[in-house]
Amino acid sequence: MEAFLVSTGLVALAEIGDKTQLLSxxxxxxxxxxxxxxxxxxxxxxxxxxxASAVGAWVADLVAPTTLRWILAASFVAMxxxxxxxxxxDDDTQPSAGRLGVFGATTLAFFLAEMGDKTQIATVAMxxxxxxxxxxxxxxxxxMMIANVPAVLLGDRIAHRLPVRAIHATAAxxxxxxxxxxxxxx
Numbered sequence: 001m002e003a004f005l006v007s008t009g010l011v012a013l014a015e016i017g018d019k020t021q022l023l024s025x026x027x028x029x030x031x032x033x034x035x036x037x038x039x040x041x042x043x044x045x046x047x048x049x050x051x052a053s054a055v056g057a058w059v060a061d062l063v064a065p066t067t068l069r070w071i072l073a074a075s076f077v078a079m080x081x082x083x084x085x086x087x088x089x090d091d092d093t094q095p096s097a098g099r100l101g102v103f104g105a106t107t108l109a110f111f112l113a114e115m116g117d118k119t120q121i122a123t124v125a126m127x128x129x130x131x132x133x134x135x136x137x138x139x140x141x142x143x144m145m146i147a148n149v150p151a152v153l154l155g156d157r158i159a160h161r162l163p164v165r166a167i168h169a170t171a172a173x174x175x176x177x178x179x180x181x182x183x184x185x186x
Contacts, residue, residue, distance in 0.1 A: 003130035007139025015147035040106025056127025
């Protein structure tokens with residue numbers, strides 16, 4: 001249960017102001033069809049985070065526990081620093097519905113945008129830390145949905161009201177706490 005709850009909360013916080021959340025705002029403004037966008041985000045995130053969690057579990061099996069503890073601590077500290085750097089949506093991430101439709105365009109754009117993203121890297125680290133594939137995948141996917149569904153449904157009405165810096169600072173502090181826990185508890 002800890003893996004699920006930590007994964008959910010951490011990814012929900014980390015996603016605020018992230019490039020994939022910016023992509024959610026852009027998709028909502030462009031297509032004005034929230035439900036296919038939300039379903040596309042869910043499918044893309046579940047697939048991407050299942051892959052990331054599998055990598056995390058593989059790394060946990062591959063590396064000695066003492067070494068893994070220090071790798072995780074360093075990863076969590078790096079994630080804390082990364083959280084404090086604002087994201088921008090790349091200009092080349094302009095999805096076109098084309099033949100894929102809104103759902104397909106969203107799924108493809110979101111899956112690709114999530115590659116190497118903060119939340120994907122955090123998923124790898126949490127899967128390695130907790131050794132709990134399904135709870136981490138479900139938690140990180142739920143966290144993404146918590147952050148992105150309101151972005152799609154409410155769009156610009158909420159974008160400028162969120163205290164993004166404070167949210168990122170909180171997420172960074174949680175990553176530092178996870179780094180300390182990785183060292184102290186193994």
